[in-house]
Amino acid sequence: MSEIFTKSMARNIYLGGSVFFVLVFLGLTFDTTQRLPKTDNRANLTEQVALGKMVWERNNCIGCHTLLGEGAYFAPELGNVYQRFGQSKEAIKGFIKSRPVDGIPGRRSMPQFNLTEEELDAIAEFLKYSSEINTNNWPPNING
C-alpha cells in the first residue's frame, strides 16, 4: 500500500465503517423484532411450550439434533418432526419413551431420558410450536 493511502485513512475506515454497520445492524434488529410476530408463531407460545423448551434444553437435545437446521448433525432435524410423524404428538412421545436404555448394538440410538408424562407432553407441544414457525419453506423436504 502506497503513501497515498495513509494509516489515519485506514483507521478512519475502520472506525467509521464499524460504527456505521453497528448502527445499521441495530436498526435492522429493531425492525426484525417488530416484524417477528408475523412469523415466529408467538400466538401459540403457551406455558406448556415454554416448559417444553426447558425440557429440550435441560436434556441437551441440541447436542445430537438440529432444530431449524442449527445444532449437531448426528441425529435428524426436529423442526419438522411433528409433520414427519404424521402431525401426531403421541407418536413423538411414544418414540422418546421407547428408547432402549442400553442402546441398539452397533447403531446410533437416542438415550432413555426417563421423562415424566408432563415433560413428554410439553416437549411434544414445543416441537409442534417449532414446526409452525414460518421458516421460508425450510427444510426442502420432509426428511429435514
Added chain:
Amino acid sequence: MSEVQLRYKTQAVAKPYFIAAIGLFVGQVIFGLIMGLQYVVGDFLFPEIPFNVARMVHTNLLIVWLLFGFMGAAYFLVPEEAERDIPSPKLALALFWIFLVAGALTIVGYLAVPYATLAKITGNDLLPTMGREFLEQPTITKIGIVIVVLGFIYNIGLTILAGRKTVINIVLLTGLVGLAVMFLFSFYNPDNLVLDKYFWWWVVHLWVEGVWELILGSILAYVLIKTTGVDREVIDKWLYVIIAAALITGIIGTGHHYFWIGTPVYWTWLGSVFSALEPIPFFMMTIFAFNMVNKRRKQHPNKAAVLWAMGTGVMAFLGAGVWGFMHTLAPVNYYTHGTQVTAAHGHMAFYGAYAMIVMTIISYAMPKLRGLPAMNNRAQVMEMWSFWLMTVAMVFITLFLTAAGILQVWLQRYQPNALPFMAAQDQVAIFYWCREGAGVIFFIGLLCYIGSFFVKGDNNGTAAAVVPG
C-alpha cells in the same frame, strides 16, 4: 546457550495459560476422536458417554483453550507493547486457577452426571441459560467466566491505558472487550425460540466472525512485527484495513444465520451479500502474512513461529473464507443448512483461524518464557512436522466431511426419492471412516507438537545469539 530475559517480568504469567491451552486442546481432540467413531459405530461408549456429551466436551474445551490462548497472548504481548508490567500478576495467576478449576469441574459435571441432573444441581431453573449449542455451561460457570474475563480486562486494560498505546494494543483490547460484551447475550434466553436463536448468534457469530477477528489480527500483527522486523507503520495500516473489512462484512454478515429461523425474508439478501464479502479480510490476512515475511528485514531464529503465522493466514482464508463462502448464499444454504457441509467449514475455520493463531503466539512466546530466544533446531523441526501433520490432516478432515455433506444433501434433500436422515447417513459412512483416519493423524501431529517442547538440542540459541528476537 544464551539465556534471554523477558523484557517485563510479569509477562511470565502467560506461561501457565499457554500450558493449560495445550492440555485442553489434547482433551478436545480425544473427544473429537470419540465422536468421530460414534458416527460409524453408533453404540461406542453408549450409554456412558452419549454423543451429545462428547460433543459438549469437544466444543467447550475448544472454546476454553482458545480463551486461555487469547489471555496468555494478551499477558505476553501487552506489557511489551505498552512498555510496562501488568498491575497485578497475582490476580492474573489467581484467575488462571479459578478458570482452570471451574472449567475442569464443568467438564467433570458433563461426564459424571446426566445433563438434566447437572442443570438441576447448578440451579438452572433460577436463570435458565443451559442446553443451547456451545453455551451448555451451567449458569454458574457462565457467571464465573464473566468474572474471570472482567478481572483479566482490568489487568490488561490498566496496562494499556497507563502505558504506550499501540495500534496492536488498542485493537486487541477492543476485541477482548467485545468478547466480554457479546458473551453477556448468553444470559438472555427467551421462551420465544426465534428470539432465542436471533440473539444466540450475537454470542456465536459476533465472536468468531466479529470481535475474535480483532484478537486474531492483532496477535498476527504482533508476531509479524517481531519476526520480520517490518516497519510498524506498515503493519498497523494492514491491521486497520483487515479489521475494517472484517467488521464491515461480518456484522451484517450475521444475516447468513437468519435465513431459515423465522426471521424476515430480507435477511436472505443482506446475509448473502455481506457474508459473500466475508472472505475478503481473511484473504487480506494471507497476503499480509506473506508480504511481511517477503519484506522481512531480519532472519528470525524462530522459523516455526513464522511458519505458524503464514499457515494461519492461508488456513483461515481456506476454512473461514472459501469453505464459508461455499454455503453462504441463501439458495445454496437452503440445501446445505445443518448438514456435514457446515461441520466441514466449522472444523477448518476454527483450526485455521483460531487454533493456529494461538499456536503461532505460543510458538513465538514459549521459548522466551523458558529463557530462550528460540527453540533449538531439532525442536523446531519437530514442531514444523507437527504443523504439517495437523494442518494436512485438517485439510483431509474437511474434504471428507465436505464429501459426506454434499452426498448427504443429494441423498436426503435433493434427489427425487430422497432418503430419511439415518438411511442417508448409512450411505456416507465411508467418508466418516476416512475422517476418523485423518483425525488419528491429527492426533499424532498434536503429540509431535507436545513432544517438540521436550526435544533437547546441541545448538541451543546459537542462531539467536546473532539476531536477538
